Amino acid sequence: MKQNEVFQLLAFFGLLVALAPLLGAYMARVFDGQPRKLERLIYRLGGVRADEEMSWKRYFAAVLLFNVVGIVTLMAIEMTQAWLPFNPQHLPNVPWALALNTAISFITNTNWQAYSGENTMSYFTQMAGLAVHNFLSAATGIAVLLALARGLKRASAQSLGSFWVDLTRATLYVLLPLSLVLSVILVSQGVVQNLAPYRTVKTLEGAEQVIPGGPAASQVAIKQLGTNGGGFFGQNSAHPFENPTPLSNFVEMFGLLIVAASLVYAFGLLVGDKRHAWCLFGVMLVLLVGSFAVAWWAESQSAGNMEGKEQRFGVMNSVLFAVATTGTSCGAVNAMHDSFTPLAGLMPMWNMMLGCIAFGGVGAGLYGMMMHVLLTVFIAGLMVGRTPEYLGKKIQAWEATWAVVAILIPNFLILIGSAVACSVATGLAGLNNAGPHGLSEIFYAYASASNNNGSAFAGLNVNTYFYNLTLGGAMFLGRFGVILAVLAIAGHLAAKKTVPASPGTFPTNGLTFACVLFGVIIIIGALTFFPALCLGPIVEHGLMLTGRNF
C-alpha cells in the first residue's frame, strides 16, 4: 500500500460522503417542487398534465409502455442506421438479434454489449439511440424510487405521483446538468467528441493506423452518471479515448457513484428520516469498501496482475473501478475483469449477486436495498412476535411476499440461466477460458444481465442467438419483474394509515438495525450463491495456488 494510493482512496470516499448530502438535498427539492418553465413546455408538448396522479398499476403501466416504446424505437434506429445521417463509416444495419439484445440492454439500464461500438454502431445510433436511453433508463430508476418514497410517506392514499413528471425532472434537473459538466471535463482530458469520419495516420515505423472518433464524451458522461456503463468504444473505460488520464478515471469512478449515493440522502429527506438514510448509506459503504479490500488484496499478490490493465491506472484504480461499477449497476470497466485473479474476480460477481445495492444503480440500487430493508424489519418483527412497522407503516404478509419475490427474481434468473447455458452446446461454445474459469464466465454473464449491471467477463463470445436472446430475457425480467414488485408494495403502503411509533417499534435508524440489515443481505447472498461460487472462482483460486493451468 503506497502513500499516494491511500491518499487517493481517502480523497475518493471523503468527497463522496461530503457531496452526497449536498446533491441529495438539491434532488429532494427539485423532485417535490412546482413545475418550472421548460418542464411545463415538455408537459404541454407531451400531452401530460402535471397534477394528474397515477395509481400503482397505472404507474407501472406507464413505466412498461414507455420502455417498450423505447425498445421498439431503439431497435428501429439500429436496424436502419445505414440509411440514417451521421454514419460517416457507412456501417451496415445491425442484425435483429443483436439489435434486440442491445435495445433491451440499454432500456433496462444494463448496457450489456455484445458488440464493439467503433465497428458496429453509427454516430447517430450512439447519440440519438443509445445515449438517449442512458438518460431515460436512469430517470426511470429514479422515478420508481420516488414512487416508493411516496408510498411510504403518504397515508390512506390511492396514488404514487406521476411517472411522466418524475421522469422529466430526473432527466432535466439531475442527469442533464451533471452530464454537461462531466463531459466537458472529460474532453479536456482527451476523450474524443467529434462527428468526423475516422482518419488514417502514418505510424513512426511507416504503417497505417486508423484513429476512431465520434461523439464519445457526451455519452461517456451519462454512461457513468446514470450507472449505465455501455462503452462508446468496445474496450469501454480502458480505451484511451474513453478514459485517457488518471483524473478522467477519478471523475468517471466518482460519477458512477455520486448520483446513487445522493439519492439515499434525498430519500431520507423525502420520507422524513435522515438518520435512517445515513444507516442505509453506512451499510452500502461497508459493502462497497469491504469488497474493495478483498479484491485489492487478492489482485496485489505477487507482483500485481497487469494482464488486461492499463499502466496509467495500475492495480489499485482498476480494482476500485471494478467494485464501484458492480456495487452500482454501472458495468463500465477500466480493466478486463476476466483477467483478474480468481478472488478479485469473485468480488465484482458477489456485488452483482447481492443485487447491485452498494450504492446501486441510480434509483434501482436503493429500491433494491428497500426490499432487503422490508425483509429485515419483517424478520425482526417475527423475532419479537409483533407486527413490524417501517417508517410508520405496518409491514404485513403482502409486503414481505413481494419483497421476497423482488429479491428472488434476479437470483433465480442467474442460477437457472447459468445452468441452462452450461448444459447446451451453444452455451459452452462461447467460452474463452477453460476449467473453473469458464464456469465463472457464464456465471458472471447471467449475474450481470439479471441485475442490470452490464459488465462482463468479456472473453465469453455472447453475440450468438443463444446468448443474445437468453441474456436479453434475463435483463428484461430482472428489470421489470423487480419494478412490478416495488410498485405493488408502494401502492399497498400508500393505502395504509400511518401508525405512531410505540416502545415496541424496532427503530430503523440505529446501529442495531444497520447490523441486522447487513446480516440479512450477506446471508441471503451466501445461501443462494456460495455453492455455485465454490465451483467457479473459489476452486480456481485453489488450483491457481497449486499451479494448475487449463
Place this chain on the structure above:
Amino acid sequence: MKLLIQSILLTVIFTIITGILYPLAITGIAQVAFPRQANGDVTLLAQKFTGDKYFWPRPSACDYATVPSGASNLGPTSAALQSNVAARVALLGTNAPADMLYASGSGLDPHISPEAARFQVKRVAAARTAEVAKVSALVERFIEPLQWGFLGEPRVNVLKLNLALDQQESGGHHEDQARH
C-alpha cells in the same frame, strides 16, 4: 391508449433534447475549447513498434488494431496466457517488468512504466549507436508523474518518447513540439 401516446411523444421530445441537442452542444463546446483532444490525440493510442531503435509499448492482444481494439480476456489459470507470457520472457529476458509481459486492457495502452522504459534503454541506445547516458536522460525527462501529485501511476508515453528520440538524433530541434 393515452399512456401510449404520451410515451411516444415524450420519447420523441427526450430524443431531441438528450440525443440531438445535448451531444451537438457538447461537440460545439469541445471543438472550440479543446479541438486537439476532441478530434483524437494520436499520442493516446499505442502504435506498433518492432524495430530495436524504438521503445516498445506494452503487448497488445489485438496486435494494436484500433477498429475495434481488444484484450486477451485470459484468466490467471489459462494455459494460453502462460504460453503468451513465456514467449515474451523469451524475447525480453526474465527480468522484464510485469507491464511488458502482460497485455493491456485496451490493447492500445500508450504508456509503459518507468521501469519498462529504463529496461529498454540499452537496446535502443545500441541500435542507434547513441550514448546510453543520453537516451537514459531522455527517458527520465519523459516520466510523467502522478497527476495532481497523487492520482494514477507514474508512466512514460511511448510515442512521445520515440518522437523525441528521433528529433534528438536529427539535431535536437523542435523537441517541445513533439511533446505537445
